[in-house]
Amino acid sequence: MEFNFPPGLILVLGAIALPFLKGKIQQALIVLLPVMTLVLVWWIPNDYTLVLSFLDYQLSPVNSTPTGRLFASIFCIMTFAGGIYAMGQAKILELTAAYVYAGSAIGVTFCGDLISLFIFWEIMALGSTMVLWAAGSQSAYRASFRYLMIHLLGGVVLMAGIILHVHTTGSTDFTAMQPDNLASILILVGFLVNAGAPPLSAWIADAYPEASPSGMVFLSAFTTKTAVYALLVGFPGATILIYIGLYMVFYGIIYALLENDMRRILAYSIVNQVGFMVCAIGIGTELALNGAAAHAFAHIIYKALLLMSAGSVLMMTGKRKCTDLGGLFQSMPQTAINGIIGALAISSFPFTSGFVTKSLETAAAASQGMVAVWFLLIAASAGVFLHAGIKFPWFVFFQKDSGQRPPDPPGNMRFSMWGFSFLCIAIGLFPGPLYRLLPYPVEYQPYTASHLVTQFQLLLFAGFAFFVMLPLMKRTLTISLDFDWFYRRFLHIFAKEFTVKTSNTHIRIEHAIHQRIERFIKRLYRHHGPHGILARTWPSGGMVLWVAIMLAGILLTSALL
Amino acid sequence: MISDQDKHWFYRSSSLPKLWMIQVFILVIALVPEFVLHHHPHFQENGVLVDATFGFTAWYGFLSCAAMVIAAKILGIFLKRKDSYYDE
Numbered sequence: 001m002e003f004n005f006p007p008g009l010i011l012v013l014g015a016i017a018l019p020f021l022k023g024k025i026q027q028a029l030i031v032l033l034p035v036m037t038l039v040l041v042w043w044i045p046n047d048y049t050l051v052l053s054f055l056d057y058q059l060s061p062v063n064s065t066p067t068g069r070l071f072a073s074i075f076c077i078m079t080f081a082g083g084i085y086a087m088g089q090a091k092i093l094e095l096t097a098a099y100v101y102a103g104s105a106i107g108v109t110f111c112g113d114l115i116s117l118f119i120f121w122e123i124m125a126l127g128s129t130m131v132l133w134a135a136g137s138q139s140a141y142r143a144s145f146r147y148l149m150i151h152l153l154g155g156v157v158l159m160a161g162i163i164l165h166v167h168t169t170g171s172t173d174f175t176a177m178q179p180d181n182l183a184s185i186l187i188l189v190g191f192l193v194n195a196g197a198p199p200l201s202a203w204i205a206d207a208y209p210e211a212s213p214s215g216m217v218f219l220s221a222f223t224t225k226t227a228v229y230a231l232l233v234g235f236p237g238a239t240i241l242i243y244i245g246l247y248m249v250f251y252g253i254i255y256a257l258l259e260n261d262m263r264r265i266l267a268y269s270i271v272n273q274v275g276f277m278v279c280a281i282g283i284g285t286e287l288a289l290n291g292a293a294a295h296a297f298a299h300i301i302y303k304a305l306l307l308m309s310a311g312s313v314l315m316m317t318g319k320r321k322c323t324d325l326g327g328l329f330q331s332m333p334q335t336a337i338n339g340i341i342g343a344l345a346i347s348s349f350p351f352t353s354g355f356v357t358k359s360l361e362t363a364a365a366a367s368q369g370m371v372a373v374w375f376l377l378i379a380a381s382a383g384v385f386l387h388a389g390i391k392f393p394w395f396v397f398f399q400k401d402s403g404q405r406p407p408d409p410p411g412n413m414r415f416s417m418w419g420f421s422f423l424c425i426a427i428g429l430f431p432g433p434l435y436r437l438l439p440y441p442v443e444y445q446p447y448t449a450s451h452l453v454t455q456f457q458l459l460l461f462a463g464f465a466f467f468v469m470l471p472l473m474k475r476t477l478t479i480s481l482d483f484d485w486f487y488r489r490f491l492h493i494f495a496k497e498f499t500v501k502t503s504n505t506h507i508r509i510e511h512a513i514h515q516r517i518e519r520f521i522k523r524l525y526r527h528h529g530p531h532g533i534l535a536r537t538w539p540s541g542g543m544v545l546w547v548a549i550m551l552a553g554i555l556l557t558s559a560l561l
Numbered sequence: 562m563i564s565d566q567d568k569h570w571f572y573r574s575s576s577l578p579k580l581w582m583i584q585v586f587i588l589v590i591a592l593v594p595e596f597v598l599h600h601h602p603h604f605q606e607n608g609v610l611v612d613a614t615f616g617f618t619a620w621y622g623f624l625s626c627a628a629m630v631i632a633a634k635i636l637g638i639f640l641k642r643k644d645s646y647y648d649e
Binding site: 386 | 591592601603609618619623626627629630632633639640641642643644646647
């Protein structure tokens, strides 16, 4: 049987129909499109490849692999829950853009070649920019442009890498590479820009929190995790990724600790979590790669859950700063409980999805004898509880009572949250089915007495540190400078200075030209003007005189002759 | 000003010591298994045995978090700006 239809295109094409439909049919399509996509993802047999010839190149836009299917599946589940969460609240522009964005992310996971990967990659950038833009505020509009610039830059680097790669190797296949030549280094950099790697990590916290409540739920899931997928397939075992990952892990923690905006805390936490995955991809053993894939799967669910909880708070209170929030557990108990379940899962509390997935990554570091990496990852695991696991629920739902008593959000939003809470705990209790989907066979047992005890101790004492040091973490009305300062401030000042300087030069040159033209016209005027020597009226009297003189002359000569 | 009795239990000033007590109680419970359970060091062949010592993850978790909070505090001196910084 021929499967010549990339599953992601169901979402992309279906999304385009959304604005033309109304009411129940539109809602049905929002729910059905991700389900249909998921069915096709699993309908296509494993290792199936469709090869198309395009110009001189071989394209394989439908290439089914276990890793790709795992990512495609979680993207479908995410789109489904996100669609329900957004229903009735989000603009249809946002939903359409989000579905195109999700569809192209699924498209990437089914690409067997670099050219079709690049096409889906760029559709993703456009889709996500539109999701951001759809929030409608001036700040979202400006953030969406900064976001697009970063992603177009990443896209150009990726494209340059792909062209060079195809030119030197003659192959378009997307397979494992090592960053040892310019082509693969450029491809790696292109992937890393989307993963939120340094130095450009700031785009995540700059852009995502400007989206609408549902917009950020979608945004958190696809771009960075597609990058994780691409790194997982393209650069397993590239040692540099260990260090990049570790940097991201601690960058996320420190910036989240300094942050006051609840959704920016969660945005920094995305960098932190992706850092764990990038580090595991750098370790590159089967256990580590399984860990990165499983962690990405679990992360999408609990991060979306956290952002659904934060989005509900934003929608019901209109506030996003920790300094304006607090005490909401009294009137938004369901939002609080779901937020806490998400927070426990991201912190890898036993019996949640984080516990059974992230531990694969630390176990991989241990089994490779990477002492420093292991100790840093364990410290970072404690740090996750500190910056996201407690900080988010504490400052939003507890701390001081802000006096606000908004109710829980509408039913569809609560439904999505409960659904994802269920998955967080179900995966935690029964990791078997997820383990079976992983790219390599799993022989790992997360539930040992020692692992349970140490994990409880690590997290509980991290929590203790939080409350002991709470006075040091008093929220302030501040943001923290980051690399985006260079393009939001430095380049801005630079550009302003440049504009002033160039416009001064422009004025001087214009002035000089003006003067020269003026002088030329004056000269012309002097000679040819009404008083110019060449334009003087020759009086007719003079003329008569000359005629008379000539006449006299003729008479005289004729008389003499 | 709302009287203490009208506040949610969580916010009453009388609850604060109880909340701390509950927390300390949980921490003690978490340390109890250390007396019966022996952890295997992850890096025996590297000569690193610290991760199998009594309550390693407890103190390591506490200290690393304290270090991160302090690091953030120090970096904050240089990095923090008013949140209207980019608005002009």
